[in-house]
Amino acid sequence: MAEVILRDLAKTYPGGTSRATDEVSLEIGDGEFMVLLGPSGCGKTTLLRMIAGLELPDAGQIVIGDRDVTYAEPRRRNLSMVFQSYAVFPNKRVRDNIGFGLRMHGVDPDEIARKVAWAADLLQLTPYLDRYPAKLSGGQRQRVAVARAIVMDADVLLMDEPLSNLDALLRLSFRAELKKLVEQLGTTTVYVTHDQVEALSLGDRVAVMRDGKIVQCGSPTDVYDEPATEFVGGFLGSPPMNFLTGVVADTDDGPRLDLGGQSLPVPAELAEHAGQSLKLGVRPEAVDVIGVGGSGEVPADVLSGELQVLEPLGSSTLLTTEICGQTVKVSAPPTFRAEPGGVLVLRLPDEACRWYDPETSLLLEVR
Numbered sequence: 575m576a577e578v579i580l581r582d583l584a585k586t587y588p589g590g591t592s593r594a595t596d597e598v599s600l601e602i603g604d605g606e607f608m609v610l611l612g613p614s615g616c617g618k619t620t621l622l623r624m625i626a627g628l629e630l631p632d633a634g635q636i637v638i639g640d641r642d643v644t645y646a647e648p649r650r651r652n653l654s655m656v657f658q659s660y661a662v663f664p665n666k667r668v669r670d671n672i673g674f675g676l677r678m679h680g681v682d683p684d685e686i687a688r689k690v691a692w693a694a695d696l697l698q699l700t701p702y703l704d705r706y707p708a709k710l711s712g713g714q715r716q717r718v719a720v721a722r723a724i725v726m727d728a729d730v731l732l733m734d735e736p737l738s739n740l741d742a743l744l745r746l747s748f749r750a751e752l753k754k755l756v757e758q759l760g761t762t763t764v765y766v767t768h769d770q771v772e773a774l775s776l777g778d779r780v781a782v783m784r785d786g787k788i789v790q791c792g793s794p795t796d797v798y799d800e801p802a803t804e805f806v807g808g809f810l811g812s813p814p815m816n817f818l819t820g821v822v823a824d825t826d827d828g829p830r831l832d833l834g835g836q837s838l839p840v841p842a843e844l845a846e847h848a849g850q851s852l853k854l855g856v857r858p859e860a861v862d863v864i865g866v867g868g869s870g871e872v873p874a875d876v877l878s879g880e881l882q883v884l885e886p887l888g889s890s891t892l893l894t895t896e897i898c899g900q901t902v903k904v905s906a907p908p909t910f911r912a913e914p915g916g917v918l919v920l921r922l923p924d925e926a927c928r929w930y931d932p933e934t935s936l937l938l939e940v941r
């Protein structure tokens with residue numbers, strides 16, 4: 575096992591117009607499960623392939639354990655990798671697929687048999703050891719690829735979207751198994767995905783990437799609750815974080831965010847932004863629905879808007895409303911009943927509100 579340290583890794587592909595990774599720095603602890611999360615093309619695979627030694631950076635440094643491996647050959651890095659495509663040998667039985675790397679390393683046959691049996695047991699492949707991959711389901715083939723990676727006793731396990739070729743149900747069950755497996759092994763793992771649910775469910779920490787850069791790295795709770803930028807708030811969560819833009823007005827009741835007809839209190843710490851616009855971010859499930867229907871007086875700390883769409887989703891009901899021309903989605907209990915066209919009265923609890931500078935998109939500190 576080992577820690578992995580990336581320092582200022584930059585990479586532009588020949589003929590590429592922009593940097594695939596742009597001065598990426600990240601420290602992954604010994605035994606940590608780190609997820610690289612971001613939209614397609616943001617540089618996740620490039621970063622993983624540089625750690626693996628399959629691509630060389632233009633600048634920067636990669637340290638695994640106490641060794642600088644920036645320019646070391648892949649086989650000198652003691653890591654194993656699981657790719658998105660199953661990459662199993664069709665002409666080899668499961669047993670020989672799993673033991674392939676060990677045989678290449680000249681490991682003793684008894685030792686290979688012992689390790690293959692161990693990995694097959696962990697990945698529920700024991701009944702299939704003598705089958706050929708063609709006789710396996712997609713999920714089983716991907717298990718073979720994972721088994722082949724874990725028998726190597728590598729310092730670091732690298733996985734590039736290993737679940738993305740599986741159907742939804744299989745992905746869900748294999749995700750939980752993978753989490754259990756990696757916890758048991760305790761191997762330092764770097765896992766790439768564009769699926770935010772997968773990232774939150776698996777990672778000890780999640781590094782959110784955009785345009786070749788890491789925009790935020792933290793525990794799943796941190797990146798979800800305190801998105802460092804609007805992009806992170808919008809990329810995580812389904813539906814994503816709501817954003818409401820307004821202008822800070824200095825009133826007798828303290829600073830308020832004027833949305834144009836309605837307003838909300840702004841934390842006293844942000845009073846200095848009077849006259850400027852600010853963006854409020856709030857998660858759909860953090861908004862309280864405090865009433866529906868009437869056209870009576872609305873209290874000072876709430877907003878109201880016409881209920882436009884009501885979507886029962888089983889475990890919750892998603893409400894879409896418009897407040898001063900800005901769409902807000904709210905997650906209500908599954909028992910929530912109302913007719914579209916009615917007025918929704920919503921409270922945005924102080925502690926659930928995040929504040930962003932609309933120019934930089936950065937989270938503003940509020941203590």
Ligand SMILES: Nc1ncnc2c1ncn2[C@@H]1O[C@H](COP(=O)(O)OP(=O)(O)O)[C@@H](O)[C@H]1O
Nearest residue numbers: 587588590594613614615616617618619620621
């Ligand atoms: N072999 C390559 N040659 C040229 N450009 C590449 C190559 N691989 C990736 N890219 C470009 O580098 C950027 C990052 O790609 P990639 O690391 O594959 O992103 P991700 O895995 O997040 O989808 C993209 O703009 C992509 O088009």
Ligand SMILES: [Mg+2]
Nearest residue numbers: 615618619620
């Ligand atoms: Mg990729």
